Amino acid sequence: MRVLLIEDEAPLREQIAAHLRAQGYAVDVAANGNDGCFMGTEYPVDVAVVDLGLPDIGGIEVIRRWRGADRKFPVLILTARGRWQDKVEGLETGADDYLVKPFEFEELTARLRALVRRASGWTESALTCGPLVLNTGAQQLRVNGAQVELTAFEYKVIEYLMMHAGEVVSKTTLAEHVYEEDADRDSNVLEVIIGRLRKKLDPDKTLNPIETLRGRGYLLRLPRS
Numbered sequence: 001m002r003v004l005l006i007e008d009e010a011p012l013r014e015q016i017a018a019h020l021r022a023q024g025y026a027v028d029v030a031a032n033g034n035d036g037c038f039m040g041t042e043y044p045v046d047v048a049v050v051d052l053g054l055p056d057i058g059g060i061e062v063i064r065r066w067r068g069a070d071r072k073f074p075v076l077i078l079t080a081r082g083r084w085q086d087k088v089e090g091l092e093t094g095a096d097d098y099l100v101k102p103f104e105f106e107e108l109t110a111r112l113r114a115l116v117r118r119a120s121g122w123t124e125s126a127l128t129c130g131p132l133v134l135n136t137g138a139q140q141l142r143v144n145g146a147q148v149e150l151t152a153f154e155y156k157v158i159e160y161l162m163m164h165a166g167e168v169v170s171k172t173t174l175a176e177h178v179y180e181e182d183a184d185r186d187s188n189v190l191e192v193i194i195g196r197l198r199k200k201l202d203p204d205k206t207l208n209p210i211e212t213l214r215g216r217g218y219l220l221r222l223p224r225s
């Protein structure tokens with residue numbers, strides 16, 4: 001999952017980014033409204049965290065421009081304590097949730113997970129596709145009740161595919177949502193990861209959890225429940 005973070009306070013920005021990366025997100029960061037606005041317009045963002053008090057254009061204006069350009073990803077705003085009007089204005093402009101500073105990073109990630117899930121049509125905190133159950137909070141995957149050990153990158157890939165179960169996900173799209181903008185992307189690496197996931201999820205080759213559609217991409221066809 002790709003998160004865009006716009007925050008002008010450098011120490012806070014770095015702390016949030018580090019926490020989100022530790023939670024399996026690919027994180028793009030912006031230190032001002034103009035850069036952040038551009039990134040949200042051009043990058044394949046899954047969810048955005050927007051500080052409202054920015055040095056150039058404010059967070060409200062950034063969200064207004066995104067929504068005006070039909071960018072629909074969920075947005076969580078960060079507001080200063082005591083500025084309740086900002087919260088109201090942010091939500092009315094199209095933000096989906098808010099946190100008042102200072103906040104616990106765990107609360108931020110829990111809220112982001114909920115926003116991403118809902119945007120993909122999931123209501124439960126665990127994603128269930130046939131015998132696959134993914135707990136996005138604990139970053140844990142079970143197949144028929146047995147836990148599967150995954151590397152951080154394997155987790156990112158299966159999380160994206162399960163989040164979009166039933167949809168064809170092209171290799172480009174998958175790469176765009178598991179790598180940050182500045183990352184060195186290699187589609188051969190993704191193929192290797194998919195191969196490893198198939199072995200780990202389906203050692204007996206009975207499930208075929210990830211199908212390859214030649215020239216189109218990958219499909220997790222197991223039914224959502």
Ligand code: CA
Nearest residue numbers: 008051053054
């Ligand atoms: Ca600020």
